[in-house]
Amino acid sequence: xxxxxxxxxxxxxxxxxxxxxxxxxxxxxxxxxxxxxxxxxxxxxxxxxxxxxxxxxxxxxxxxxxxxxxxxxxxxxxxxxxxxxxxxxxxxxxxxxxxxxxxxxxxxxxx
Numbered sequence: 764x765x766x767x768x769x770x771x772x773x774x775x776x777x778x779x780x781x782x783x784x785x786x787x788x789x790x791x792x793x794x795x796x797x798x799x800x801x802x803x804x805x806x807x808x809x810x811x812x813x814x815x816x817x818x819x820x821x822x823x824x825x826x827x828x829x830x831x832x833x834x835x836x837x838x839x840x841x842x843x844x845x846x847x848x849x850x851x852x853x854x855x856x857x858x859x860x861x862x863x864x865x866x867x868x869x870x871x872x873x874x
Contacts, residue, residue, distance in 0.1 A: 784807070785833070787809070788836060794807040844868040
């Protein structure tokens, strides 16, 4: 998570007109402490049952739970623009996919 926190400004244009939601099975208390301690500039969602993740269009694992970390991008129009069911924060390809999704939502550097 720290890796994409550190790339947030370039990938998400400092969050202008975009919302990033990281969904995990962690408890709200754990996520709140983590977000506060590491100063994350995006939202976290605690989803112990995987229900919210499915509502965001993600495909829960066979046990109904969200992938270890799911990322949802909400575009300037307030609609879900992209769902990454299993975001691997140490894989450069994950950032390329995320960047491409953001470019589709805010083409030409708008946002």
